Amino acid sequence: MAITAADVNKLRQETGAGMMDCKKALTEANGDFEEAKAILRKQGQKIADKRADNATAEGIVLAHVSEDGGVGRIIALACETEPVSKVADFQNLAMATMSNAVATQANNKEALLSATQADGRTLQDHITDLMGKIGEKIDIIAYEVVTAEKVVSYIHSNGKLGVLVGLTNTSGTDVTEVGKDVAMQIAAMKPIALDKDGVDTSVVEREIEIGKDQARNEGKPEAMLEKIALGRLNKFYKENTLLNQEFVKDGSLTIAQLLDKTSKGLTVSAFKRVSIG
Secondary structure, three states, X not given: OOOOHHHHHHHHHHHOOOHHHHHHHHHXXXXXXXXXXXXXXXXXXXXXXXXXXXXOOEEEEEEXXXXXXXXXXXXXXXXXXXXXXXXXXXXXXXXXXXXXXXXXXXXXXXXXXXXXXXXXXXXXXXXXXXXXXHOOOEEEEEEEEEEXXXXXXXXXXXXXXXXXXEEEOOOOOOOHHHHHHHHHHHHHHOOOEOOHHHOOHHHHHHHHHHHHHHHHHOOOOHHXXXXXXXXXXXXXXXXXXXXXXXXXXXXXXXXXXXXXXXXXXXXXXXXXXXXXX
């Protein structure tokens, strides 16, 4: 059957694929729109399979906090090159991903990818279709949700790093400003846990062994190695757990002290730091 320009344009609007790719797919499918869509998706899947091991060091991080301030979501959509991260199709995909996350209240990446969008495609299909169009790997490398009494978000100026902070015991105080300060602290200092209780036991064991080796190399007595290593472990906690870190804007305060000073009992219940590259 004859393939009209209107047919090609309709398929292009529905899939985002290029005009020539749409015309080719419609011709191969004898004008069957659903079959043409399947052909285009297979094209995207071939690219996805071929480039599966490629690094995705560019992209965009987006955050959204619910109107009541109680739920925050953060997404990192990554691609291979910076030019692709700047094109409208990629940016629109990122915004559609966040909109879908909010609308479906997806709690994890798997649920998000399988959720149906307004145009009837799943998010995974949308990603696959765009890979077929641009010929580059695209992936959601992170999707995190934080629920708390008050959630504050921060996106770094390069658009490739973002943080969600969940605060509790706000006592009705406006904690937005201190929340931003804590989020920027997390962005800069990369804490691995809230406090020492949140540090994985394998990390603790590794740091103790490192401390012992350092003390041994310094010629310290074997009987003292454990004690010295535990002392150095406390220093590790101070540098790597959020509530024990020194506040970057005022080294006389830890983050725990900063929060308590803002409002008695105020603390962080959860945080997520997401970055690309």
